[in-house]
Amino acid sequence: MAGMETFMFYNVENLYPPDQEGWPSSRLHNWDDYKYRLKIRKINNVFRFIQEDYQRLPSIIGLAEIGAKSVLEDLTDGSSPIRHYEIIYQSSGDSRGLSVALLFDKEKYKLQKSEFLKFTTGDPALETRDVLHAVFLYNLKKFHVFAVHLPSKRNRDVKKEFRNHICKKLQILFSELHDRKEAIILMGDLNDNPDNESVQLLKKHHEDQILSNPFELLFSQGRFSCFHRKKGVLFDQILFTEKALADVFSVKYIGAEIYNNTKLRNKGNQQLYFPARTYSGSRYMGGYSDHFPILLHLHDSHK
Template identity: 40%
Template sequence: MELFSFYNVENLFLPDPRPKHKLDPTISGLKGWDERKYKNKLQKIAHVFQLIKEQKGMLPFMICLSEISGKKVLEDLVQMKPFNSEYGIVHYNSQDERKIDVAMLYDKNKVEMIESEAITFFFENKNTENCDTTRDVLFSVMKYKEKIINVFTAHLPSKREKDINRHKRIFILNEIRKRILNLVNAGEHVILCGDFNENPDDENLVKILYGNSQEKVMENPFQQLFSTGNYSTFHYKSGLLFDQIILSESFKEDNMLSFQGAEIFRSEKISSRDKNFRGRPFRTYSGTRYLGGYSDHFPVFVTLGKMQNKCENINLSRE
């Protein structure tokens, strides 16, 4: 059995240099983001995966991340327990204006990285001569026990200001869908994961599940979780499930990596301590106020394992 995880870790930046003047902008955009807070953040993120290991008996063999800035934060993270320098890193510096990236960590004892690519998108800005940039989509080709798994990791443009970024999300998902269809038609495994800034029932994420002839090519197990009131993050009073892992239909028939289930990791230890926000993630910041928590998102994961023989569920014993 193996776990595949995605986690939006909420602004994992290196400590800000001390500004020369009080009003100077910081690199992170966070208030008072210093060495102490950075180290606490790293320990918190590492602790999340220690908890997953304790509860599930293993670490995920692949971990996709969003809201990290630069490779150094990942290098610092994988040196810590429970990773113990046994995880490789796939990362590119994106063109995002805040220098926010996506990345992948993978267990080097189980997984080999074959190739990777940062898929970059530029959008025309009608108000300036410059192009708008956003976070890259990370494409990684991974090898696990002679099996090839194509992984897309995304952090799509956010919903803000009456959702002015919706056209960007539509364009990015349409481009990724073309790539997915080529891989699926070639009979390859595909995983699309990320913070989509849309719920599983939104039109864009439903469309990506189907081919050009409306045949089912991908499965989103987080649709069922969302429909039963399970959320990974919140906005004011609204529960959201923006964090999802979508798999090609081929995982249903894989003897070794058959899809077993999906879960939002909502341990009480990483949940808010405020009774007014019970059941929500214990975040690092609330606006400019430092809380010292983990992230404003819960991690999500899917379980992959040996396909069950239908005969195993039949009770052959006589009464």
């Protein structure tokens, strides 16, 4: 049905190709072909769970922590529910060898252009993921999608100023697009909660708010997409220009969700509301990811 779409963002936790003898690509403990293939099946099952729950697949999927284009090709192979999706990816200069990517339903959207915005400090140890910017057409209407994985809080948040610098540069770009009345979707792992300074900055054009962030409400309700040292955080967020996006898709309601399906959670009696992760330190846990996926639903009416 027109006006019914779901967009998704998922930090898939260190999705590297399997290690090869003499060439450990992943930096993970004993990351072999069996564990890799199992993880590919699990991530594909997440897409299936969403399809079962909503009778549709996410039509644009942003991914973080992608270690090579080959893992995206395996995610979209002939047995995958998203086998007809197109890949947008470029390896970045990140110190861990990880990048963001977009997968999209090429039967619904025409890709007008894509680019990768690079931000650097000059210090190889501090390099981060490129920002992916794609411009799509939907029913001849243009909209912009940005996929980001901002610098982490590791080592007592040594990258905080770098993270804020990237947000400021993106905020300037968003303001320019807003002035042209063009629709924007920003999806990613922002490595800050919705109420943090960097995220608040992204929303602004001078003193006006131009991006809506429904994950602010979820965070205020104690909803989390990830846990650090047992503390819940909501670093995964999708922000958008509400009126412009509603106009592109002819929708009346836009809603957000942390997709914490019980199948993606820990089993047993401890930490039942935590995501079932692939690794805990060097210990292999066999789960999906240390993050839950997040969803943005566009409806043609209030449901």
